[in-house]
Amino acid sequence: MQHQWSVDDGRAWSAAAPVIGLRDTSHNLGLATDGSGALYLVGVEATDQQSAALFYLRWDGHTWVDRETVPLGFGVDAASGASAALLPTGYLGVLYRVTTSAALGAGTHLVGYTQRPVEAVTIAPLPTLTPVPLASPTLTSTPSATPTPSPTLNLTTPVTPPVANGGLWRIIVILVVMIVIAIIAFSRLTRRRRY
Numbered sequence: 001m002q003h004q005w006s007v008d009d010g011r012a013w014s015a016a017a018p019v020i021g022l023r024d025t026s027h028n029l030g031l032a033t034d035g036s037g038a039l040y041l042v043g044v045e046a047t048d049q050q051s052a053a054l055f056y057l058r059w060d061g062h063t064w065v066d067r068e069t070v071p072l073g074f075g076v077d078a079a080s081g082a083s084a085a086l087l088p089t090g091y092l093g094v095l096y097r098v099t100t101s102a103a104l105g106a107g108t109h110l111v112g113y114t115q116r117p118v119e120a121v122t123i124a125p126l127p128t129l130t131p132v133p134l135a136s137p138t139l140t141s142t143p144s145a146t147p148t149p150s151p152t153l154n155l156t157t158p159v160t161p162p163v164a165n166g167g168l169w170r171i172i173v174i175l176v177v178m179i180v181i182a183i184i185a186f187s188r189l190t191r192r193r194r195y
Helices: 167-194
Strands: 030-033 039-046 052-059 064-071 081-086 091-099 109-117
Touching: 030 091, 039 091, 052 091, 081 167, 091 167, 109 167
Parallel strands: 030 081
Antiparallel strands: 030 039, 039 052, 039 081, 052 064, 081 091, 091 109
């Protein structure tokens, strides 16, 4: 797997270089950032015994460091992978997917969750939404009716209804909040089951 980085807000990029230490990695990787420079990469890789292992890397501004590997004891296939989210509790939550052994039914997948503490997580605040009033139309008098040609309807171009300013941001904010709540609830439920 190769990576590039920029130190000037994307005006110039480094040459592509391999991520040192990664082995046979699935294509579905997870990336999370706290908005203040900390960047975390997680994924599933195959070990020498073709068993799945979850890996973790942190970007220090120049290279990937703090590599950790957690053996999962299952198989790896094209659908295997991981996703990451920084939680307000100071943990990096990782949701992963691996394939089960033939004893559990070949071709089925297992979804699991784990988390680890990370240094000084500072989650960037969500943007503040400010409603913008719509312009009100100004009424003017029309002198006399003049026939105009009727427009033809183009059936190949889809018509998209206008979205009020901020509507998309509200949906994104609601989805992010729902995902974070679900991850926290799931992690608490799995902690209770361990005891």
